[in-house]
Amino acid sequence: MGKRRPWGRRMKARSVVKEARAVLDGAARTTTYARRPRVPAWVYVNQLAHAGRADLEQLADHGWSEYRHKWNDACAYLANELLARADEQGSLAEVQRSLVPLELDLLDGTYPSSVSPTMLVGWVSHTLAVAGFGRTIR
Numbered sequence: 001m002g003k004r005r006p007w008g009r010r011m012k013a014r015s016v017v018k019e020a021r022a023v024l025d026g027a028a029r030t031t032t033y034a035r036r037p038r039v040p041a042w043v044y045v046n047q048l049a050h051a052g053r054a055d056l057e058q059l060a061d062h063g064w065s066e067y068r069h070k071w072n073d074a075c076a077y078l079a080n081e082l083l084a085r086a087d088e089q090g091s092l093a094e095v096q097r098s099l100v101p102l103e104l105d106l107l108d109g110t111y112p113s114s115v116s117p118t119m120l121v122g123w124v125s126h127t128l129a130v131a132g133f134g135r136t137i138r
Helices: 007-024 041-050 053-062 070-089 092-097 100-108 117-130
Strands: none
Touching: 041 053, 041 070, 041 092, 041 100, 041 117, 053 070, 070 092, 070 117, 100 117
16 A cells, blocks of 8 residues: 555645635635735636636626725626626637636736736736627627
């Protein structure tokens, strides 16, 4: 039989798996980064790119509150944009999939580390437009 892993290694492996699940589910913002004072921009894009419809609808509604916070407002705006473009131009999964390259570029450091909510809205909007999910005027 093989050696048993020490307790510390097992806990670290579980922690890595938990964090990976959060990233794949678009929940890194509400789990891993929930209590951190500064949240990297990729975490916001992660939520937009991987969260389910119900979570995006909640994000879209929750962001616009009397206790305004610029990042929450930006995420609420972008969640509304994703949902609207999915309803008009394709499935939500297709629209979200177009954000994955931006998420990876942010993780990789292709974009500057100090980001404002306005910059994030611009990058996401541009990414959607380049992917063919631009705004339609009726």
